[in-house]
Every structure is written in structure tokens, then in C-alpha cells.
Amino acid sequence: MASSALFKAELLTLSRSWVLRGWLIALALTEFFVLSITLLQNRVRPTPASGILATHLNGFLLIWSLVIIVLGASSISMESDVISDGILSRACTRTQYIAAKLLSRAFVVLGIYLLSSAIASYCAWRFAANDMTLATVSAGVLVVGLAVLLMLALGIALSVLFNNTIFAVVGMLLLWYVASPIFSFLGVDYLSPASLTRNLPRILKDPDAPLFLQGAATTTSLTLAFSKNLDPPTAEDPANFLLEGEAGVTYTARTAVYDKARTSVILGGLELPPGKTIKVTVRNVTNAGGVAISPAADSMTVTVPHATSDVAPVAPSTGADLPSGESLTSATAPTSSGYSAAPTGATPRSVGSPAPVSGSRGTVGAAVPAAGLAGSQGSSGYRPPSDTPPSSAAAPRTVSPAQPAPDTPAIRAVPRVVLCIATVSSLRVDFSEDMDPKDAETVENYIIENPAGQTHPAIAAVYNAAARTVLLSGLHLSLDDPTKVTVRNVKDRHGNPISSRANSAVYSEVTVWKYVLGFGIPTLLVSALAMVWFSRRDL
Amino acid sequence: MSILQTSNLTKLFGNRLIALNGVNLTVEEGSVFGLLGPNGAGKTTLMKLLLGLQTPTAGHVEMFGQRMSPNAAHLRQRIGYLPTNPKFPPTMTPITYLDLVGQLFGMSSEERKPRLASLIRAVDLLPAASRPIKSFSTGMTTRLGIAASLMNDPSFLIWDEPTAGLDPAGRKYTLDLLSELGKTKTIMVSSHILSDIDRVCDSVGILHDGKLIFCGSVRTLKETIGRNSVEIEMDGSESLLDAFCLRLESLPEIVVFERKGAYLEVNFAVSERIAAPLGRLLLLAAEMEVEILSISSTRGQTEDAFIHLLEADQAHGFSRAYGALPPTAHGLERPVQGGTPHS
Numbered sequence: 001m002a003s004s005a006l007f008k009a010e011l012l013t014l015s016r017s018w019v020l021r022g023w024l025i026a027l028a029l030t031e032f033f034v035l036s037i038t039l040l041q042n043r044v045r046p047t048p049a050s051g052i053l054a055t056h057l058n059g060f061l062l063i064w065s066l067v068i069i070v071l072g073a074s075s076i077s078m079e080s081d082v083i084s085d086g087i088l089s090r091a092c093t094r095t096q097y098i099a100a101k102l103l104s105r106a107f108v109v110l111g112i113y114l115l116s117s118a119i120a121s122y123c124a125w126r127f128a129a130n131d132m133t134l135a136t137v138s139a140g141v142l143v144v145g146l147a148v149l150l151m152l153a154l155g156i157a158l159s160v161l162f163n164n165t166i167f168a169v170v171g172m173l174l175l176w177y178v179a180s181p182i183f184s185f186l187g188v189d190y191l192s193p194a195s196l197t198r199n200l201p202r203i204l205k206d207p208d209a210p211l212f213l214q215g216a217a218t219t220t221s222l223t224l225a226f227s228k229n230l231d232p233p234t235a236e237d238p239a240n241f242l243l244e245g246e247a248g249v250t251y252t253a254r255t256a257v258y259d260k261a262r263t264s265v266i267l268g269g270l271e272l273p274p275g276k277t278i279k280v281t282v283r284n285v286t287n288a289g290g291v292a293i294s295p296a297a298d299s300m301t302v303t304v305p306h307a308t309s310d311v312a313p314v315a316p317s318t319g320a321d322l323p324s325g326e327s328l329t330s331a332t333a334p335t336s337s338g339y340s341a342a343p344t345g346a347t348p349r350s351v352g353s354p355a356p357v358s359g360s361r362g363t364v365g366a367a368v369p370a371a372g373l374a375g376s377q378g379s380s381g382y383r384p385p386s387d388t389p390p391s392s393a394a395a396p397r398t399v400s401p402a403q404p405a406p407d408t409p410a411i412r413a414v415p416r417v418v419l420c421i422a423t424v425s426s427l428r429v430d431f432s433e434d435m436d437p438k439d440a441e442t443v444e445n446y447i448i449e450n451p452a453g454q455t456h457p458a459i460a461a462v463y464n465a466a467a468r469t470v471l472l473s474g475l476h477l478s479l480d481d482p483t484k485v486t487v488r489n490v491k492d493r494h495g496n497p498i499s500s501r502a503n504s505a506v507y508s509e510v511t512v513w514k515y516v517l518g519f520g521i522p523t524l525l526v527s528a529l530a531m532v533w534f535s536r537r538d539l
Numbered sequence: 540m541s542i543l544q545t546s547n548l549t550k551l552f553g554n555r556l557i558a559l560n561g562v563n564l565t566v567e568e569g570s571v572f573g574l575l576g577p578n579g580a581g582k583t584t585l586m587k588l589l590l591g592l593q594t595p596t597a598g599h600v601e602m603f604g605q606r607m608s609p610n611a612a613h614l615r616q617r618i619g620y621l622p623t624n625p626k627f628p629p630t631m632t633p634i635t636y637l638d639l640v641g642q643l644f645g646m647s648s649e650e651r652k653p654r655l656a657s658l659i660r661a662v663d664l665l666p667a668a669s670r671p672i673k674s675f676s677t678g679m680t681t682r683l684g685i686a687a688s689l690m691n692d693p694s695f696l697i698w699d700e701p702t703a704g705l706d707p708a709g710r711k712y713t714l715d716l717l718s719e720l721g722k723t724k725t726i727m728v729s730s731h732i733l734s735d736i737d738r739v740c741d742s743v744g745i746l747h748d749g750k751l752i753f754c755g756s757v758r759t760l761k762e763t764i765g766r767n768s769v770e771i772e773m774d775g776s777e778s779l780l781d782a783f784c785l786r787l788e789s790l791p792e793i794v795v796f797e798r799k800g801a802y803l804e805v806n807f808a809v810s811e812r813i814a815a816p817l818g819r820l821l822l823l824a825a826e827m828e829v830e831i832l833s834i835s836s837t838r839g840q841t842e843d844a845f846i847h848l849l850e851a852d853q854a855h856g857f858s859r860a861y862g863a864l865p866p867t868a869h870g871l872e873r874p875v876q877g878g879t880p881h882s
Contacts, residue, residue, distance in 0.1 A: 002612065005642030009628070009635075016630045079628070084592050085684075086627040086636070090643040091616040091691070094609050535609050538552070538593040 002092040003100060010104035019074075020108065023067045031116055034059065039127045048131040049124035050204035056120035057144045057204075058197045060113060065151055065176060065193075068109055072155020073168035075101050076534070080163055084539035098156070098534045102527055105152055113148055117141050129292045131209040139512040140204040146519035147196055151176060153523045157530035160537060191518045203512055210287045215280050215302040222253070222267040222280065222302065226293070232258045234285045235265050242281040245273065272304045415492040416502030422483045426473045427458070429485055429505070431492075437463045439490040440470050447486040448475065456483075483507045541565045542695050542725050543589065547598035550584055550749075558584040560749040561598070566742075571721040573740030573757075574729035575845060580746040582729040583623060586699050589727075590620055602695075616644060619688035623700040623729075625680055629673035633664050633683050636672060637690055644691040651690070658686035677704035685713065696720060698728045702735055714739055733845055745848055752852045760844050767813045771803045771820075774830035783829045790823070792816035801832075 014020055038052050076083065076098075088097060121137055124130075155172050162168040180194035210228035217223075222243070234240060235258040243251040254269025272278060281299040286292050415433035422428075427448060431440075439445060440463040448456045459474025477483055486504040491497050543566040550559040559581045566572045576582045587593045589600055591607045591614070600607040602614045627636055634655065641651030659668050662682040672680065681704055688696060701717070702710045717739045720726060730736055736743055736757075743760055745753040753760060773780060784798055787805070793816065796805040805820065807813045817834075824831055 001645050002643045005639055009631075009639050012635070013628065013630060081626040082628050084587070085622040085625045086687075087639075087643070088609075089590050089592060089615065089620040089622065090640055090687075091612045091645065092643045093612045096612075536594065539587070 003096045006092060006097055006100035007104050010100050011108070014104060014108050019067065019070055023064070024112065027064065027112065027116060031119065035120060035123050039123060042128050047128060048205070049128040050132050050201050052124035052128050053120055053132065053137065053140065054201040054204050057117065057140060057200055060116060061144055061147055061193060061197065068148060068151050069155050069172045069176065070169055071105055071109065072152045073159045073172045074165045075105065075156050076159040077163055077165045077168050080539060088539060094535045095531050098160070098531050102153065102156055105156070106149055109148060109152060110145055113145060114141070131206050131292065132204050133206045136204050136206055140200055143196060143203060143512060143515040143519065144200070146516060146523060147193055150519045150523040150526065153526040153530065157526050157533065160530050160533045188518070191522070196515060206291050209291045210285070210293045212282045212293060212298050212300060215300050217272060217278060217302045217304045219272050219274055219304055220268065220270050222270060223264055224267070224280065224282065225262070225264045227263070228287050229260060229263055230258060230265070231286045231288050231290070238267065240282060240284045241267055242283060244279045244281070246276055251278065274304050274306045277301050277303050414496055414499045416499040417485070417487055417505045420485045420505040420507045422477055422507040424477050425475050426471060427475060427477070427483065427485060427507070429470045429472065429487065431468045431470070433492040433496070434465055434468055435463065436491045436493055437465065443472065445487060445489045446472055447488070448472070449484050450478070450481045540568045542568045542603060543727070544601045545598065548585070548588060548595050548600060549597040550588060550593065551596045558749050559588070562751045564744060564751060564754060566725065566727055568725050570742050571717070571726045571728070571740045573736035573743040574727060574746065575731065575733065575736055575743055576746035577731060577849070581749040582746055583699055585746065586697055586729060589697060590615060590618065616691065617694050619691060619693035619696045621684045621688040621698040621701055623703055624677060625684035627672045627680065627683065630671055632669050632671055633659055633686070634668050636683070637687060640687050640690045646691070654690060658689055662686045678706060678709055681705060682709065685716070694724055696724055696726045698726065700730050701728060702730065702732060745845060747849050747852050753848050768804060768806045769813070769817065770835045771805065772832040773801050773803060774832050779827065779829060783824065783827050786823055786827065787820065790816065790819055793820070
């Protein structure tokens with residue numbers, strides 16, 4: 001009875017709090033404006049539903065964390081006299097009191113958060129191309145909710161420690177915003193709010209949402225490769241493929257044939273101008289489950305070659321075991337935030353930028369890391385590991401306007417490993433410079449190992465000069481453990497050896513459960529700690 | 540049977556302050572125990588330790604035969620606590636706050652609603668029953684605190700300076716209430732207003748610099764001063780009063796007297812009965828036509844004893860480390876240290 005009485009009293013007190021009232025008003029106004037602007041922008045530049053919801057959840061976590069911190073950090077310190085005289089001198093325990101504080105605040109904050117997320121989810125689902133499922137939305141909302149709870153528990157714990165509310169709030173702000181680099185340094189990136197913010201779009205995105213991976217053109221046909229099997233009625237409707245040439249000229253295919261084995265669509269009956277670029281946009285195409293193609297990767301630019309053949313060759317997209325992003329030559333793809341559509345042929349992501357791959361879900365589509373996608377702008381698309389390296393004539397004619405410039409003597413930067421991305425059977429290594437293909441395709445130059453020191457030899461290595469990536473295949477990796485790749489004896493085209501200080505990268509797959517545990521367990525620990533501290537504190 | 544017992548109770552706040560030093564105290568059931576001490580003596584700290592609001596650095600508190608701790612809600616279930624200058628949830632009203640207190644004590648709605656209504660009425664807060672507590676004056680908050688401490692009809696009341704901040708009427712009502720409650724409950728009340736303690740308590744403890752320097756009955760406390768004195772307020776001309784004082788010297792039972800204006804403080808040699816010498820003094824006044832306006836037999840006695848004990852403790856110097864107290868000024872028995880209030 002004492003517990004429920006305290007809980008109700010806390011709710012009553014919170015309902016009269018001006019901080020909470022002000023927050024509700026500000027939240028409602030902000031939600032209205034942000035959602036309106038996002039949805040309006042969506043008409044001009046389509047953003048997937050996962051992007052809209054991720055923006056909302058990240059905004060809630062980053063902007064309103066200040067209010068949540070104040071609500072938590074002021075809970076005890078602001079009323080220590082009242083607690084002693086009015087409450088704890090009666091027949092209740094300190095555990096009951098602190099639990100009521102925590103639960104009442106969690107109830108209010110999570111209630112507001114869930115309501116706000118429900119509205120944002122509905123708007124994203126209703127007005128944007130849906131690339132989420134109920135499960136992915138639930139997972140994303142759960143993880144952010146746990147982060148909110150952790151913030152609240154930390155605030156209350158600091159409130160127990162400090163009698164002064166300002167100290168508690170400042171301490172909490174420092175802890176929350178300084179945590180990311182510390183966690184990153186300690187190798188537990190998934191404990192940090194920044195990591196969650198970065199990876200939220202991937203958590204929200206349906207891993208089954210098909211992506212438009214690759215296009216190859218002749219003067220009479222276009223072959224478009226997708227990451228997943230498509231729904232044939234939507235894939236074979238020529239109206240779902242918008243072809244735009246230079247100066248706004250549009251082209252219409254007479255036929256669209258879906259090749260289920262290659263998960264590709266061949267558009268026929270075209271008269272495309274040789275040597276010109278065509279922008280291909282795929283609309284209203286879904287997979288068999290009705291999930292729309294992700295607007296994050298629904299268009300690309302292809303160049304019509306001078307030499308023509310009946311059907312442009314394109315590599316098969318074999319789905320789940322593709323290293324993420326490997327086939328996405330010049331497709332528009334998630335940017336660094338993972339959800340906003342990059343313009344076709346966007347500038348490759350800076351190799352110096354942090355490109356953590358820890359958020360990858362390890363499956364094609366939703367798993368495609370930002371850097372890998374935006375940075376793959378070569379002319380050679382995905383090649384299965386068993387293939388021989390394609391000659392230039394055989395390669396699909398996918399050309400990006402931002403294709404790397406020809407080598408010049410001025411380029412003498414020391415090459416380094418930028419990142420690696422792994423699946424269970426393959427691993428992609430991204431380099432900062434254009435590497436010597438002979439060195440890069442020597443499998444002995446790569447040491448792939450797990451934390452226990454167990455090595456995994458690769459069978460084949462294929463270098464993609466345009467993307468500056470090497471695809472190592474024939475591996476048997478367990479993605480439960482981080483995978484480290486170390487590169488040695490590899491030089492760039494100018495003969496510069498790989499940097500000895502940046503010759504390795506680690507792929508650590510972060511899944512939802514890691515975030516759940518990463519935020520959930522600290523929440524429980526901090527709450528327990530707050531109870532213990534409060535039980536020992538003099539009032 | 541003792542309701543409360545402390546053993547070597549010591550409280551240090553970090554390395555900054557020694558609030559209590561080895562306090563051994565016993566409060567018997569049914570007694571009204573007064574805790575005396577100057578400001579900063581450690582009275583409030585002692586009371587918070589008794590309630591488990593603070594944890595002792597050394598020693599322990601036993602309440603109703605069980606060890607008190609911060610989570611010992613079942614023991615506080617039987618205690619009514621009134622803090623000094625209490626602070627209650629500012630946005631609550633007396634009704635909502637007393638309702639919460641009733642719920643914390645596990646009272647059903649049927650029990651607590653009539654109870655809180657009668658208590659609000661009793662402490663004269665009916666007109667303010669729906670006003671937020673933050674708008675209350677000190678006196679009103681104290682009265683609400685009194686009501687809250689009685690909400691669970693406790694068997695043991697701990698009131699910390701209950702008359703602080705009250706107007707004369709409120710003070711009188713509070714002391715009357717204490718006297719009334721003392722008939723059925725065990726009460727521990729702290730104050731530095733000695734006359735309040737003198738009026739309602741049957742036993743008393745004196746704290747000085749965190750040390751319990753006296754614990755015993757009020758009578759024993761008065762005996763430590765070792766004299767029977769009265770204060771007489773007179774009316775008459777200066778020459779008449781001087782003459783009256785000269786005649787007083789002839790009365791053998793009067794050992795010393797001191798006149799301050801119209802007031803005369805007289806100490807009698809007899810320690811037990813002062814009626815006979817006082818009668819002779821009054822006869823002398825009547826004979827000399829000195830008007831007697833008032834006679835106070837107790838005024839100053841407790842205060843004197845209190846101050847005397849504090850001074851004696853101070854004067855004892857370093858030997859206080861061994862717990863001994865200096866002999867009293869009149870060579871009478873030493874005050875009981877750490878004993879039961881019923882000597």
C-alpha cells in the first residue's frame with residue numbers, strides 16, 4: 001500500500017511540475033513542425049519511413065534528453081528536507097520511496113515517448129515509403145526507450161549523490177554527452193548514445209526491403225539488379241520504371257521482364273542515346289511480402305555505351321550473403337546517417353571519416369553500411385568470388401559522374417585500411433587509396449582472426465579499383481565475435497606500402513539485443529545502486 | 540519496560556562534525572521524556588537517529604525491542620514524529636498530505652478519511668484544508684505536523700521543538716495537548732524552552748555538545764541545583780523595600796536573598812519544606828505593609844539547574860574523557876548519567 005501511495009503521490013507531484021508541462025507544450029509544437037517539414041520534404045526528396053522515424057527517435061533522445069536529465073537529477077536533491085520530514089519519517093522504506101520515484105518518472109517519460117513515437121511511426125508509415133516492419137519499429141522504439149530509462153536512472157542516482165540539483169544536472173550532462181568517446185575507446189561502442197543514434201536507421205529498416213543495386217544499359221535495353229526477390233506483377237509493370245535523360249527527356253520501356261533467378265528486371269523496347277547518361281528511378285515495386293523498395297536505394301544513373309548488345313550484362317544479386325554494399329555501384333544509397341537518400345553519384349564519403357560498421361545487421365539491404373554504399377562508385381559491379389575478374393569490356397557499364405580521377409603523380413598519401421564489413425562467408429576491406437591489384441588480390445596478404453586468435457583463411461580476393469575495396473570470399477566466420485582483418489605487404493599504385501599504424505580494421509556486428517543489454521543492464525545496475533546509496537544516505 | 544534504548548550512540552558527519560558522542564539513553568513506556576540542550580547540542584540529530592532517518596556512526600538504537608534502521612518501516616508504524624520547523628510537500632494540501640500519510644501507515648480509506656478530518660479540525664486548519672502547504676506560515680505548518688504525527692494514533696510520539704514558531708495561544712494548546720497525550724502515550728519532546736519541559740515532562744535528558752550530561756527525573760534535575768528558592772514580586776517605596784530586606788536577615792531559615800528592583804529572590808536553608816519559612820516571610824511583609832504582587836516558587840529553578848550542569852560540564856575540562864562530572868555547587872548528589880529517567 002505504501003508503494004502505490006508513494007507512486008500516486010509522485011504522479012500527482014509530476015502533474016503539477018512546470019518542467020513537465022513546459023516539456024509537453026514544447027514537444028507537441030516541435031513534433032508538429034518537424035513532422036510537417038519532414039513530410040513536406042519527403043514529397044520533393046523521398047525519404048524512407050525508417051529515416052523519418054529514426055530522425056524522430058534521435059531527436060527525442062538528443063533534444064529532450066536535457067528535460068529527462070532535469071526530471072531525474074532533480075528528483076531527490078530538490079526535496080531532501082521534505083523527504084525526511086514529510087515522507088520517510090512515516091511507515092515507508094527508502095527502497096519503496098526511490099522505486100516510486102523511478103517508476104513514476106519512467107511511467108511519465110516513457111508514456112510521453114511512446115505516444116510521440118506512435119504518432120511519428122504512423123506519419124512515417126502513412127506518408128513515406130514504408131521500409132519498416134512492426135518488429136523493426138518495436139525494436140527501435142524499445143532500444144531508444146531503454147536509453148531514455150538509463151538516462152532517467154542515472155539522473156536519479158546522481159540526485160541521490162548530490163544534494164545540489166545543479167551539480168546533479170551538470171554531472172548527468174557530462175556523463176551522458178562524454179560517454180560516447182569513452183565507450184568508443186573501450187570498444188563497447190554499443191553502450192553509447194552516439195552509436196545508437198548512428199545505427200538507429202539500420203535497426204528500423206526492414207532487412208527484407210529490396211534495394212536497387214545495379215543497372216546496365218544498351219541502346220535498346222536496361223538490366224536492373226535488385227537485392228531481393230520482387231513481386232512479379234509490380235516488377236513487370238514498365239510504368240514503375242522512370243527513365244530520364246539529359247535535359248529532362250524521358251524514355252518509356254515497352255516491356256519489363258522479371259528474372260527471378262537473377263533478381264533482375266530487363267526493360268526492353270528502348271531507344272536510348274549512345275554515350276549519354278540515363279537516370280533510372282524505380283517506383284511502386286515491392287517484394288513478395290509487399291514491402292516497397294527502399295527509397296534510399298531506388299534510383300541510379302547509368303551510361304549508355306557506344307557498343308551495344310542485346311541485353312546488358314549484369315551480375316546476379318545473390319541476396320543474403322552479399323557483402324554489404326558490394327553491388328551498389330552507383331545506386332543512391334544511405335548516407336552517413338543511413339537513411340537520407342544521397343543524390344545519384346554522390347561524392348564518395350571521406351575515407352578519413354569514422355565509418356563504424358558496428359551497426360550492420362550483417363544482411364544485405366538494411367545492413368548496408370553508409371560508407372560502403374556511398375563510397376562504392378566503381379564501374380565494375382559485384383562479382384561472385386568464383387568469377388574471374390571481369391575485363392573492362394565485360395563489365396557492366398555503370399558509370400558514375402564522380403568516378404575517381406585518373407592517377408596523378410601528386411597523389412602520394414600513405415594507404416590505409418578504412419573499414420571492413422563481414423558476412424558469414426565474405427569480408428570486404430576498404431582502402432583509402434587505389435591499391436596495386438596484384439598485391440590486393442593476394443589472399444595471403446590478409447590475416448582474418450577472431451578475438452581468440454583463431455584465423456580464417458580466405459579462398460579468393462577480388463579488387464574493385466573504383467571503389468578501392470577488396471572482397472575476400474570463401475570464409476566461415478562467426479559474426480557473434482568481432483572479426484579483425486590485418487593487411488600486410490600491400491602497396492598502392494604508386495608503390496606506397498600500407499600504413500603500419502592503420503593496416504587493420506575490426507568488424508563487430510551490433511544487433512538489437514546488444515543495445516537492449518547495453519542499455520538495459522546498466523539501467524538495472526544504476527537503479528539498484530541508487531537504492532543502495534539512498535538507503536545509506538543521511539537525511 | 541523500555542520503549543527506547545540507545546547504546547553508545549555516536550554520530551560523526553564525515554570528518555567535519557561530531558554531533559553525538561556515546562549517548563546511552565532509555566525511555567520507559569508511559570513517560571514523558573524531555574530532551575534539553577542548547578542550540579547545536581545534537582537534539583535533532585538524536586531524534587533523526589531514533590527514527591532511522593540517519594544511520595549512527597557507532598552504537599545502535601533499539602525501538603520497541605528491535606534495531607532501528609532506515610528501512611525499518613514497521614517500527615516507524617508505531618511512532619508519530621513532528622520535526623522542528625517541518626517541511627512538507629509544497630504542492631500538496633493538508634487533506635492530500637494527511638491522506639498520503641494515512642496510506643503510508645496502511646490505513647484504509649474508511650479509517651483515514653474521518654481521522655484526517657478530525658485532526659485538521661483539531662489543529663484549527665479547516666479554513667486552509669485545501670490550500671497548498673507552500674502558502675502556510677510556520678505555525679500552520681507546525682500544526683499540520685502535529686496532525687500528521689497523530690494520524691496513525693501512535694504509541695510513541697517524538698516531537699522536536701513542537702512550540703517553535705507558535706504564537707502564545709498555539710504554544711499553550713500544544714503544551715495542553717502534550718499533557719493530555721502524556722496520559723496514554725510515551726512521549727519524547729525536545730526543546731530549549733525549559734519552562735515547557737518543566738511543565739509537561741516527568742523525566743529529562745540534557746545534551747551538551749553531543750554528550751548526554753544528565754538523564755533522570757525533573758525532580759532530580761532540580762535537586763542538582765541544591766536549593767529551594769522563590770521569587771517574590773513586591774510593591775512599595777524604595778525605603779520600605781530596603782527596610783523589609785533588612786528585617787529578612789533576621790529570619791534564620793533564609794540563607795541568602797537578592798533584590799533586583801521590585802523582585803526579591805530568596806533561598807531557604809531547608810531542602811524539603813519551605814511553607815513555614817515562607818509563611819513567616821509573608822507575615823513580616825504584612826507587618827511592614829509591603830504589598831506582595833506575585834510569588835513564583837519554581838521560576839528559574841530548572842533553568843538554573845540546566846545552566847549549572849552545562850557550566851559544570853565545561854569546567855570539568857579534559858577529565859570529561861572519562862565520563863565523570865564535577866561535584867555540584869552545593870555538594871549534593873551528582874546527576875545520573877545515562878540512567879533511566881525514573882530514578
